[in-house]
Amino acid sequence: MRVIGPRTWRTSLLLALTSLLFVGCSSVKRVGDHQYLLTKNTIYLEGEKIRSDQENNLLLQQPNRKLAGVPLRLLLYNLAKENPDSLYQTWLDKNPKRRERLAKLLSEKQVSRLGESFLVSGYSNFLKRVGEAPTIIDSVRTRKSRDRLSAFYRNQGYFNNAVRFELEPGKRKKRADINYHIRLGQPFYVDSIRYNITSPELDSLLQLNTEQSAVKKGQFNLNNFNAERERLTRLFRNSGVYNFQESSINFDVVGDTTEVARDSALQITLNVRNPASRDSLPSSNYRIHRFKKVNIYTDYRFDTEKEDLESLNYEGYTLYYKDRLRYKPKALIDAIFFEKDSLYRDLDRIRTNRQITNLNNFTYPNMEFLADSTGYLTSNIYLTPRPKYSLNLSFDVLQSNIQQIGTTFSASVISRNIFGGAENLSFSARGSVGLIKDSPGAITSELGGTVNLTFPRIWFPTNTEKIIPYYMVPNTRLSIGTNFQQNIGLDRQSFNTTLNYNWTSSAFVKNAVDLLNIEFVRNVNPDNFFNVYRNTFTLLDQIADQEEANLSPEQIVNFIDPNTNQLGIPNGAAAFTAAALSGQIPTIAADSLELVRSIEERRQRLVENNLIFTANYTWLRNNRTSNNDEDFSQWRIKLEAAGNLLSTVSNFIDFRKNDNDKNLVFGVPYTQYVKSEVDYIKHWDFPGSSVLAMRGFMGLAIPYGNSDNIPFVRSYFAGGPNDNRGWNAYELGPGRTNNLNDFNEANFKLSLNLEYRFPLVGDLKGALFADAGNIWNFLDNESNPDATFNGFRSLGDIALGTGVGLRFDFSYFVFRFDTGFKTYNPALPYSERWFSDFRLNRAVFNIGINYPF
Incomplete structure (x- = not known):
């Protein structure tokens, strides 16, 4: 008898399901007689095949999308019944008594609604929705595609191009390719450009700016003419012509563009007409306008009667208000970029x-511009105040470096215009509860609150308007907050205050400065260290076991817990460490002593309280134009320094010092380091809604002066759903160490991530990813060579994780599920690093919200 194993059963079942899918759902199931399923488009330019997305996107019919060569969405669509409602009615009427029996069992109404149920028609509608109808070749759409290709090349100066198409039947029935053949012909060139402008003032403006024209002598290209229209519209509207219309610009092209033409030169005339007239009245010339008066209505409602408002003149502006002016005049006029006697500019x-x-403080403003016969403008700016107070509530589901999954609740109250200068004061409270990773039943909780005061300007003792003008949308935020966290067992309280400035220096560039960022971190349960960091405790306990025969009875009593036969926590572990480091255990080996010293240094660093005084600057450039733009890049550069202010003060004031000769402030040694980060993200948009995303990151924090290391809260970790997905958070590194501690961190990090995202079915998308990177200790007090960065040879310790993922797009957010494998593990011996852990039972499963980059 032959025994069939479980793997054989799974393989057989998979083959059977695949066979059923292909047999029951042929790609041409819904392709009728004398019809063809489009399998490929090919474009030939002067006999050469081209693969340009620009031309291919002009074609109105595209082949059905495939996954690994299989038209999965088409097959799903073909699984659906074509007319399930009609089939149901036919089934009911086939037996006259069938409808009657069903009506007795259910009801007449339920029998009718049964045809709309998921079992009858719902699943077919679902398959059609997530699937993709077959692309059947349509001669009308093919001719339109041909015409679009021809128009595309005409716009580039090939007026006499010729495009034809041919149908190429495939080797399999009811399938065909379409080949498009393009002959360009002779290109035409712009030979001369003249101007015909009816407005003398616009003519003068144009003559001063002809050198920037997008239309120049050379090969004709319609895109240049469109760019010139946009350029001139911007020029005129930013030079006082507030009512200029782009439709007033047109071009006359003179030349012989017939196929037999011998001269390919074209004469261009740029026309700028008068504005379109209304009510058959004569139109006037465009002219340059200046502001005569700027009115600001601070309490505008639709039912507001202007006669009931009071007014105030301030620095050339007139402010209208009801009962009393609730805003300082300067705060309002600083937000207005129109000035009396200045030219109108659309930019303003x-x-x-x-x-x-x-x-x-206001809803989106409404602006009105009224021109008189002398060329002056009156600007009316209507401001509708927002409510004085507003309450916001939110509830989120999240996943973090420590939490497997958690929930967050938050509430905030905003009080607007508290000092009369459009300042806003907000009080926010938040709380969260979550499950700790790799600790069944353990939870993490957090409770915190923050007070924020924001100013719509740079709040500084001296005037900064010349450096950061108001058009850069400056903002100042002063915040004070506290946070109580029960997480991995040590628990933590933190108090922080921040003075932050941010502004937008261009359309794509944002700047942020934390002039003062103070954080005090207090660990509530330092004695619980060895209960939390079990790997570290196990190493220490193993050393104690090796030395147990050499210990005195008194030491055994002090070190060993008789109930567990292990080091006692916390007193026994602390006593054993102190005895080993003080030489009271002379038989301990040198390497074991070094490990004990390393464990004690790490324990002290993680349980000590931290006082962090920092200042930092962040530069962010992101050229993404919208949420749907998937072809963009982003740079983020951050520079940070901590402890320098307190170090300077220590030169004049003698601070109290601890046993390690470190300066203390309020009994806590302040942290001193410099830190820099560079983060780069790039997206490439491919046909078929596919995206290739890449991220590169490098961060380095170097302690000095009053610090020998970086605080845990400011150090780097590797692994997790937003980093190297082949490892769990805090599991990777440092260097080639093999999960030495429960939560591994260091002060130097390199990371490179690559992810290819592609559609699967409906809103379900797939991903293939590769994550490379690691963390190291660099220029701090870590002495383990496996954990430290020692030049370019340490780059061989970069770990590689690869895997696959699914993304469920819910429009407002993306739910992400990733499966990562350890493809290259630097913690293993050299001969075993590649693919040793590349197995499903060693995979790491990550859940995340939204894309990691």
Whole structure:
């Protein structure tokens, strides 16, 4: 008798299901007679095959998308019944008594609704929705595609191009390719450019700016003409012509563009007409306008009667208000970029909108511009105040470096315009509860609160407007907060205060400065260290076991817990460590003594309280234009320094010192280090809604002066759902150490991530990823050579994790599930590093919200 193992059963079942899918769902199941399923588009330019996305995207019909060469969505679509409702009615009427029996069992209404149920028609509708209908070749759409290709090349100056298409039947029935053949012909060139402008003032403006024209002598390209229209519209609207319309610009092209033409030169005339007239009245010339008056309505409602408002003149502006003016005049006019007697500029209108929105005291402003016959403008700016107080509540589900899954609750109250200068004061409270990773039944909880005071300007003793003008949307935030956290067992309380400035220096560049960032971290349960860091305790206990025969009876009583026959926690472990380091156990080996010293240094670093005085600067450049833009790049550079202010003060004031000769402030040694980070993200958008995403990160924090190491809260870790997904958070590194501690961290990190995202079915997307990186100790008090960075040879310790993932797109957020494998593990011997852990039972499963980069 032959015994069939479970693996054989799984393979057989998979083959059977695959066979059923392909047999029951042929790709051409819904392709009728004399019809063809489109399998491929091919474009030939002058006989050469081209693969340009630009031309391919012009084609109105594209082949059904495939996954690993299989049209999965088409097969799912073909699984659906074509007319399930009709089939159901036919089934009911086939037997006259069937409808009657069902009606007695259910009801007439339920029998009718049964046809709409999931079992009858719902699953077919679902398959059609997540699937993809077959792309059947349509001659009308093919001709339109041909015409679009021809128009595309005409726009580039090939007026006499010729495009034809041919159908190429496939080797399998009812399938065909479409080949498009393009002959360009002779290109045409711009030979001369003249201008015909009806407005003398616009003509003068244009003559001063002809050198920047997008239309130049050379090969004709329609894109240049569109760019010139946009350029001139910006020029005129930013030079006082507030009502200029882009439709007033057109071009005359003169030349012989027939196929037999011998001269390919074109004469271009740029026309700028008068504005379109209304009510058949004669139109006037465009002219340059200046502001005569700027009115600001601070309490505007739709039912507001202007006659009931009071007014105040301030520095050339007129402010209208009801009962009393609730805002300081300067705070309002600083947000307005129109000035009396200045030229109208569309740029100033945009900046005014943006700055008023930044005040967070008004809804989106409404602006009105009224021109008189003398060329002057009156600007009316209507501001509708937001409510004085507002309450926000939120509930989130999250996943972090420590939490497997958790929930967060938050509430905030905002009080607007508290000092009359559009300042906002907010009180926020938050709480969270979550499950700790790798600790069944253990939970983490957090409770905190913050008070934020924001100013819509740079709040500083001296005037900074010349350096950071108001059009850069400056903002100052002063915050004070506290946080109580029960997490991995040590528990933690933190108190922080921040003075932060941020501004936008260009459309894509943002800047942020923490002039003062103070954080005090207090560990509540330092005696619980060895209960939390079990790996570290196991190493120490093993050393104690080796020395037990050499210990005196008194030492055994002091070190060993008789109930567990292990070092007692915390007193026994502390006593054994102190005895070993003080030489009271002379038989201990040198390497074991060094390990004890390393364990004690790490324990002290993780349980000690931290006082961190920092200042930092962050530069962020992101050229992403919208949430749907998947072809962008982002740079983030951060520089940070900690402890320098206190170190300077220590030169004039004698601080109290601890046993390690470190300066103390309020009984806590302050932290001193310098830190820099560079983070780069790049996305490439591919056809078929596929995206290739890449991220590179490098961070380094170097302790000096009053510190020998970096605090745990400011150090780096590796692994986890947003980092190297082949390892759990805090599991990777440092260097080639093999999960030496329960929570591994260091002060130097390199990381490179690559992910290819592609659609699967409906809102379900897939991903293939590769994550490389590691952490090391560098220029601190770590002496383990396996954990330290020692130049380029340490780059051989970079770990590689690869895997696959699923993304469920819910529009507002993306739910992410990733499976990562340890492809290259630097903690293993050299001969075993590649693919030793590349097994499903050694995989790491990560859950995340939104994309990691």
